[in-house]
Amino acid sequence: MSADDMITEPVPQEEAAVEMERPAMEVDIACAGFGPAMGGFLTTLTRAWNANPGDPCFESKSVPGMPLQVHCYERSDNISAGVSGVVTRARGIRASFPDLNPAEIPMAAEIHEEHVLYLLDPIGASRRSTLLRLGDRVLRAAGPLLGVRNSAFELPWTPPFLHKQPGLVLSIGQFNEWVGSQLMEGGLVQIWPGTPVAAPIFSRHAVEGLRQADQGVTRGGEPDAGFMQGMDVRARLTVVGDGPVGAVSRAIDEQIGLPEGHARREWALGMKFVIEVPEDSPLKPGTVWHTFGFPEPEIFGFLYVHPERLVSVGIFVPSWMGDPQRTSYRYLQHYIQHPALWPYLKDGTLRSWGAKSLEESGKHGEPFLSGDGYARIGEGSGSTNMLTGSGVDEAWTTGVQLGEAVLELLRAGKPFTKENLAVTYETRRQASWVERGAQQAASARNGFHGGFLSGLAGMALAGLSRGRLSIAAHIPPAHRQIASSTASLKLEDVAALSVADGRPLHDALMTARGWPEIAFDGRLLVSHQDALLMGGKVQAMPGFADHVIFRDAGLCIACEEKTCIAMCSGQALTQSAEGVPAFEREKCVHCGACLWNCAHSPDGEHGNIEFRAGAGGLHSAEN
């Protein structure tokens, strides 16, 4: 698309029928989303201002006489409502906080030991290829010699690219809270939670700010009681850090397009439990397990041990797992019951639960990093390293890089043009370890599109050759990665099972496939509905429009796969008699899985589901 095709007026959101004057305000820097990347950006700005608040470069142009007006708008109801527990090398984070003491951040711990385990299938329900089954048989037979224990084979050697030492185990919720409180004490920036941003404001070549979501509207976006148009926040610089499924990021991608040859086609859904293990647990804080092979070969898993007997344990369900009946919650329940994990977890209590989409295209999905009046940072800017499976540290660092670039431009009195941002921000990023890592990781996961074993081989190849070698692959759009339903279970059979005993679709699918029923204990193994109410309870402010929209009802009605329902992390999408899934905003955790778990596309690239800006979601601070 050429620049001339771009809209010259603010992007309309759910067009309100009534004519009212839209409220507007001006700031110097408007930011969308508060996560690690925005934390890095705002920390860099705040520190520079605190060091020299009288520096004229910090004088506001939007409010003369005041310091720089920096506003950050976050969708969720609290800045700690992150949904990720991570293990990170913390290279960039430590560079910002050289004296960082993990004890100051709840749930943070230094990494002390790392293990990589291949998990055999003790149940027999896992969909394994003949070759893999053969390999499993050999492993079992040679188990005593190779040290196979509890249906798990620990790799005697871990490739360096998987090492996270010396790094940290973190709860992103707690990390955000820790960073956010320091920022607010700093006094320069304002972080507004519960404020979803609907779209960027475009003007020809430039982004001129952010438009907040309308309130007081019906589910369909029509004005209702207490209608309040979303405010336009105009800014000299708009910083976009709203993550992989953020509405602002995607609007910019749609308007400006991606660089030639780039596309966002690889995704994964990370879902995890936070479990409090018994007092006599042998798991030491800072212990990290990476697993693969179970519950399905394509599903990678993890176990991170935090202080205070808290353990994050979870799985990643990738888009390249072609099965249309992919699901997460029940898989996670089977995962924690694997004999290698269960002895450590079985007497534990579920404290919290969460899920989020990970944008796994890496360099292949990198957008234009900046343009006139805007810059992209964090996961939504393609910073996640898909070889090392690391994203938080990279995201933080891209924020710091933009912060340094903005300071340079402010001090030089230069405007935030595409050229100036390219010279300052993009150059910094391209010369950094983030970019080197992204280059090495660019094609590391290609092999998975040819199968599990070729995927592992491809990762090893790319990792050991530092990205010089990789397996070539054509990566189709996410909707085409979902196999046809005819090759798998017939949805109507499963739906009948679902209707017959009132269970959710994903649960029925797993049972139909031969996975044993979960023996609920009301403490750790609980129904999906109960998980929504434990620890990280889900809430949504009334008065916002539905943020999950089905573009073409006909495609939904004809759809046999219904992958969006099976993969919905919060059971917010359910079957309806009409054929178009029913959406309950109050149960949505904003993981964004529905965005890429749709087998049908009205335009050949994107699925049939639109994921807009919305309020609410998980309230867990432990994720």
Place this chain on the structure above:
Amino acid sequence: MEELLHIVVCAGIVPDPLQTLEPASGPGGPALKNEMALPAVLDPWAASALYEAANLAAKNPGSKVWLVSLGPKAKLQQVMMTVAQKASFQLVAIDGPIGGFADAHATAAALAETIVTLPGLERERLLLFGGWESATRGAGVTLQLVGERLGIADQFQGVDQIEFRDDGSFEVLERIEGGKHQVSVCAGTPAVLGWATGNLAEPRNNPQVGMANMRGILPALQKARPANLAANGLRYLSLSLPKAQRTTRLVKDSSPKAIAGELLAWLQEE
């Protein structure tokens, strides 16, 4: 008839009730595990009082609303980023400990001392608002004690509605047993009203209201004076969480009568 009201809302912050709360023993006595790490919200009962105050002030032009809050400054600031978007008020911050384990008398003393020094506050126009309960560790007496210290005799608890009359008196609905309200008429201000839920929906987040409030909130936080809450010999002997139990069963082929019977039996057990 419009009244020129000076409404002071006493509202603390509490851990977001949606979080998992766990009692713990700290060096200074009972505490909640990782409480400083839990996201905080304005105490929901007191939040109702704030929304009612803002509504009352809007209906009576020229009236003013102060929000007096005692808590750790950093936590207060975070909570204010959300609360400030919902209603217009002037914040008066007192830097103090988080949580409800402080002695209610000491807390009331700190609040009362602050309220009497509020510039421009006229006692004869004063409505002292707050929550009649707390979402966490509520002593249930703090607001009354503040009223006592301010010498206000007219006190109402469990309030759901206030309606001013032409002669400056006002009618108050207080919750009583059996889901009913007691109707009282008060001759006029000053008075203390401990709010139940009121009748207003939670206001929408309005960034413009937030921006207007923020001009006063940041300076108020900067000059928050520390509260020295004396223990007054208070000692906690034990601590436990309210019973919370959730069990889910899938029930099929059961008649409504049977289900109702089971629910009734369960309620009787409770």
